[in-house]
Amino acid sequence: MEVAISAVTGELVSRFISFLMNKHHSSRHALSEEKMVERLQQLLMRVHIIIEEADARYITNSGMMMQLKMISEAMYRGYSVLDNSRYQALEDSASFNEVSRSDSSSIGLHLAKRSRTTADKATRLKSHSALESLESAVANMKEFVVLLGGCERMSRRPYDVYLYTGNFMFSRHAEKQKLLSFLLQHNEPPGDDALPVLPVIGAAGIGKKTLVAHVCSDQRVRSHFSSILHLNGDNLFRILDHGKTMERMVLIVVDFVSDVADDDWKKFHSFVITMSRGSKIIIVSKLKRLARFGSVTPISLSVLSYDELRYLFKTLVFGSVDPTEHPRLVQIADEFAKVLHNTQGSLVPTNTLADALKRNLDVQFWRCILDKGLRMVKRNISMYGVSPNMLVRQGQPVDITDFALHPLSMIRCKTNVSVKEELPSVTFGELVADPSISIRPKQDFILISWESRIPLHNLFAHFVTNHAQDRHDGTTLLGRKRRGVPN
Incomplete structure (x- = not known):
């Protein structure tokens, strides 16, 4: 009976998606940007429902796994375009009002209108492209939804739903099923x-x-x-x-x-x-x-795509807060995601930054942390030729002076023992919120960048040492091994 009901439900969902697609094709050229964003949002919501349902069932068909991967990629791209469209509309409105107040001449208004038109065209093209990707992904979803109804549902304990937002396995839908x-x-x-x-x-x-x-x-x-x-x-x-x-x-x-x-x-x-x-x-x-x-x-x-990483970062940093209430922060979150993706950021720095930023949903605070992060990346690339993330993977020291406002370097602790008891410890969130000496110990200490919320609850800790005395002619000598470094 459950399979039959699921199949009928799947058929109804599939027909509704087909209806949206056909209606979109017939009126595409008459769509305004506002209507296009609205339809993109509706289609994303329905695709998200299908993916969540698929993620809660045991799928053994390899073809279904491939199709699930394809539609999830289209979904993350669609969410990225949707947020950009919302922010662009807000920015256009603010820019136009500012020009109107400061310069009422026809030239000022013409330039503002021209700039807005150019941005609108770019946003419209991206929205069209995202819609086409979603349409292509769901074009053959009828069979997928019907077959999905026949897949056994995973049993979840009552508190799993409550813990989902904090202890979830992001993306990797096809890999998990395999x-x-x-x-x-x-x-x-x-x-x-x-x-x-x-x-x-x-x-x-x-x-x-x-x-x-x-x-x-x-x-x-x-x-x-x-x-x-x-x-x-x-x-x-x-x-x-x-x-x-x-x-x-x-x-x-x-x-x-x-x-x-x-x-x-x-x-x-x-x-x-x-x-x-x-x-x-x-x-x-x-x-x-x-x-x-x-x-x-x-x-x-493989490394998460930019759209996946962006979606993950936004989910982690805003948590239960509605991102639409903080459009400026959404834009800064995009910039963080670009830096993380360009430096081949792993899940550790992504979670580390999100944990630090969600403590203070303030535009100035986020912008300050972003600027410090950019300076730290440039400093380490200038000194060592590779990004901080690569230095961590190689087990090499990383200069964190820009975050700590004091000449400091850190190196990853190789073991997952209770390093908190060996030396004074500070979390990364505490350090960036208040880099003063009141938070930062005077002697060497342990920096806890992040502790996994999923068992086995791995602890990502770094040994931090003051390297002010190692500076010589503008060069930091971080290669010298120090006594007491956890291994």
Whole structure:
């Protein structure tokens, strides 16, 4: 009965979307910018409903996964254009009123009108393009929606909805479904010497562990396996300690920081088969060559597109606050997203900045932090030739003088231990809100950039040291190793 109802509902939604598309095609050239934005908003709302519904079901069809990825990309682009259109309308109105007050001459009004017309054309073209992308994405959604009604719904605990906005897995819809499908599919028949292995490959800080942790928290996954073991690739054979717990199907997640010898992997692989037939392995690493151990096609996580990153940043920084009430802040958020994307920003700096900015929804405060961030990026590129994000990934010191208003450098702590107890600690949000000495310890300290809200709640901490004494002829010597640096 539920499948039948879902199918009928899907048919109605599909027909309504088709109605909107046909109506749009018949009157496209007669549309005003206001009407176009309104229709874009309506179409985005309905596409968002479909994506949320798909995200709450188990999808095993690879074609549906590809279609879901395509429509989600079109949705994020549409949201970007929608916000830009709203801000452009506000800016045009403000500019026109300012010119009218300061210069009532026909020349001033003509220039304002001409500038506004040029901007309107650009915005209209982007709106047309976004509408076309959404139309193309939903053109064949009828079958998708009907098939979606036949997919099993995920069970959610009552408080999951409440926690969703703070502890959510953003985007990666197709990747999540592929990982779920791999884990829940039928196991290899007994006697086979092959063990299902799925590599999850992607750059540092891109969300590999977050994706795996999110899927492993699914109720069906947890009930499918007797236990879930998390291992470090540098110590594969620690699994021997879990021999007695591997009598049933076990999911093993191995995090590799460096490559592993083929012989060592074969020994590990053989041991798992011997101890627990029907188990599965997930490899998590930034090293593409580790994909050679996979038994299926790897999941490759790429950097979020600008539209995805922008949507994520805006969601994190505004939270429950309506962004339409702060159009100026939305524009500054766009500029933050551009900086993050241009510097190949990972999820860590994205969450770090959002956490700091949402403390104070003030235009001047946001603009000040943006200017400091731009200066910090330029300073580090000038000194080291690469962006701060790349320096962090390489384990190199980063100059944060522009944020702290004092000559300081930081280097990532390599372990996820309780570093808060080793030295005085300050969060990044506290530092940027008040960089004075009252907040910043006089001696070396730990800077907590961000703590993940999703289990395993990874802590991203940096050892910060005063390098004023290291300056010589305008050059900062950050390569010198200091005593007491957490490792």
